Amino acid sequence: MAGHSFLVSGYTANELGVFAANHPGIPSILHCLKKKLRELVENGTDWFVISGQAGVELWAGQTVLTLKNEEKLPVHLAVLPPFLDQENRYKDWMKEIYYSVLEQSDFTQPISNRPYEQPLQLKQKNDFLVNKTDGLLLLYDEEAPGSPNYYLSAAKKKAARTPYPIQLINRFDLEDAAEDLRQQNPEYWAQM
Numbered sequence: 773m774a775g776h777s778f779l780v781s782g783y784t785a786n787e788l789g790v791f792a793a794n795h796p797g798i799p800s801i802l803h804c805l806k807k808k809l810r811e812l813v814e815n816g817t818d819w820f821v822i823s824g825q826a827g828v829e830l831w832a833g834q835t836v837l838t839l840k841n842e843e844k845l846p847v848h849l850a851v852l853p854p855f856l857d858q859e860n861r862y863k864d865w866m867k868e869i870y871y872s873v874l875e876q877s878d879f880t881q882p883i884s885n886r887p888y889e890q891p892l893q894l895k896q897k898n899d900f901l902v903n904k905t906d907g908l909l910l911l912y913d914e915e916a917p918g919s920p921n922y923y924l925s926a927a928k929k930k931a932a933r934t935p936y937p938i939q940l941i942n943r944f945d946l947e948d949a950a951e952d953l954r955q956q957n958p959e960y961w962a963q964m
């Protein structure tokens with residue numbers, strides 16, 4: 773993966789309280805991700821890396837593919853699952869997104885060629901992906917702790933040694949994205 777790469781992650785769907793594909797919060801997340809990812813591309817990022825975790829990572833994967841296929845931006849997507857068959861516990865609607873993103877990605881390879889065995893595999897994934905990328909975009913609010921804190925911790929360690937930009941998307945960014953969407957399509961949002 774030559775070029776400039778950004779790791780993209782955030783909360784899982786469960787952490788966000790999103791249990792169905794038609795959840796009204798998903799469009800705001802996608803809109804916010806598209807804006808941030810487009811900015812990163814304009815600043816030289818050409819690879820985005822996710823582990824395929826259910827939630828923000830898969831929505832980021834979909835967004836990268838939209839930027840690549842519909843907007844024709846020069847971007848690539850790498851999906852590096854932490855272990856084999858990570859999607860076994862995903863709900864069917866999330867499995868559909870996972871398989872679609874995997875199928876269309878430019879590179880995919882599990883970090884471990886074994887199924888899930890222990891939590892250490894997740895820590896190894898965080899460290900590996902931070903060490904293999906040039907920056908982190910994380911949908912995370914430090915006032916609402918959750919699993920993204922593990923990526924943030926690994927990223928802060930790397931940033932203490934070498935330049936490693938960390939960009940956070942917080943609830944205010946999501947509120948701004950929701951407002952943008954309301955202004956773009958007030959009829960749709962009036963039905964919600």
